[in-house]
Each structure stands twice: as structure tokens, then as C-alpha cells.
Amino acid sequence: MKSLVIILFTFFSFIQNPSDVRDQYYAAxxxxxxxxxxxxxxxxxxxxxxxxxxxxxxxxxxxSKYASDRKDKKDLFIEGVTTLESSVKQEPNNAEIRLIRLSVQENTPKFLKYKANIDEDKKMIVSSFEKQSKDLKEYIKTYINQSKIFTEAEKQKIK
Incomplete structure (x- = not known):
């Protein structure tokens, strides 16, 4: 029982720490x-x-990327995109949510046709960069500097 409480406490503490979730997303x-x-x-x-x-x-x-069954792949991807798009719709000025969507769209195969918001998200992320918390700025910088879709001019704006 004691170990279950420790596991649950660790799980809920983790969920509340944005840096840990960001690190886990990168690792994922x-x-x-x-x-x-x-x-x-x-x-x-x-x-x-x-x-x-x-x-x-x-x-x-x-x-969905790792699902072996084609139907599971499709269903998981649609559910993921629907959940992500709902978050964007509810908080359109949230730079972190836009960065998450951008990262998914950047890394999604072309045939899935989920790339429509890349330019919009890039613009929003770069223009709102200075308003973000210090740790979110670092997270954004790290992503942008490894990304292939940001221009050198855009990368310079977030230095």
C-alpha cells in the first residue's frame, strides 16, 4: 500500500511539472x-x-507512429490530432500548445496532410517569444534551433 501511494504521488507530481513533461515529450x-x-x-x-x-x-x-495495425494507427492519430486541435482552439494564444502542434506537424509524413498550420504557428511562437517564462523560452529555443522549418532569420529573433 505504501509503495502504491508513493507511485501515485510521483505520477501526480510529474504531471504538474512542465519541465518534466517537456523532457519526456522530447524523449518520446x-x-x-x-x-x-x-x-x-x-x-x-x-x-x-x-x-x-x-x-x-x-x-x-x-x-500511432509505432502501432502495427493500420486501423489502430489511423484511430490513434485522429484522436491525437483532435485532442491537440481542441487545445489550440481553446487557448489559441498559448505558445507552448502551438509549439506542440508545430512539432507534430513538422514530423508527420506528408501523406497524412497534417501540415496546414506550420507557418501560422511559427509566426505566433516567434512573435510571442519575449512574453514567455524563462523555462518556456529555453524550451522554445531548443526546439527552434534543431528544427528544419525555421529560417535563420527566425532563429535569430529568439536569441
């Missing part, structure tokens, strides 16, 4: 095991934090 993009771990962490999340729901959508989209 690197391997099937990490994607599965990230998905399991967020699968049951249904609270009001739209940023966490956006991460849940991204976790579903990542899980």
Missing part, C-alpha cells in the same frame, strides 16, 4: 519505448490544463 520522439512510456503517463489525463491535453494529443500521435 526518440524511441518506441519512450513514446509508450509518455503515452501511458498521459493516457488517462482529462483535467482542465489545455497544455497537458495538447501533450496528451501529441502522445497519441506518437503512439
Amino acid at each position: 520522439s526518440k524511441s518506441k519505448q519512450n513514446a509508450e512510456k509518455f503515452y501511458n503517463l498521459l493516457a488517462k489525463y482529462n483535467k482542465d490544463n489545455k497544455t497537458m491535453l495538447a501533450y496528451k494529443g501529441a502522445a497519441l500521435a506518437l503512439k
Whole structure:
């Protein structure tokens, strides 16, 4: 019983720490095991934090990448994108949610046709950069500097 309480406490503490979730999201993009771990962490999340729901959508989209069954792949991707788009719609000025959507769209295969908001999201992220918290700025910088879709001029604006 004591170990269950510790596990639950650790789980709920983790969910509330944005830096940890960001780190887990980055790790999830690197391997099937990490994607599965990230998905399991967020699968049951249904609270009001739209940023966490956006991460849940991204976790579903990542899980779809590794699904073996074609129908599961499609269903997981649609659920992930729907969850992510709902978060964007509810908080359109949230730069972190826009960054999550951008990262999913940038890394989604062209045939899925989920790339329509890249320019809009890039513009919003760059223009609102100075208004973000210090840790979110660092997260944005890290992503932008490794991204292939940001121009050198855009990268210079966030220095």
C-alpha cells in the first residue's frame, strides 16, 4: 500500500511539472519505448490544463507512429490530432500548445496532410517569444534551433 501511494504521488507530481513533461515529450520522439512510456503517463489525463491535453494529443500521435495495425494507427492519430486541435482552439494564444502542434506537424509524413498550420504557428511562437517564462523560452529555443522549418532569420529573433 505504501509503495502504491508513493507511485501515485510521483505520477501526480510529474504531471504538474512542465519541465518534466517537456523532457519526456522530447524523449518520446526518440524511441518506441519512450513514446509508450509518455503515452501511458498521459493516457488517462482529462483535467482542465489545455497544455497537458495538447501533450496528451501529441502522445497519441506518437503512439500511432509505432502501432502495427493500420486501423489502430489511423484511430490513434485522429484522436491525437483532435485532442491537440481542441487545445489550440481553446487557448489559441498559448505558445507552448502551438509549439506542440508545430512539432507534430513538422514530423508527420506528408501523406497524412497534417501540415496546414506550420507557418501560422511559427509566426505566433516567434512573435510571442519575449512574453514567455524563462523555462518556456529555453524550451522554445531548443526546439527552434534543431528544427528544419525555421529560417535563420527566425532563429535569430529568439536569441
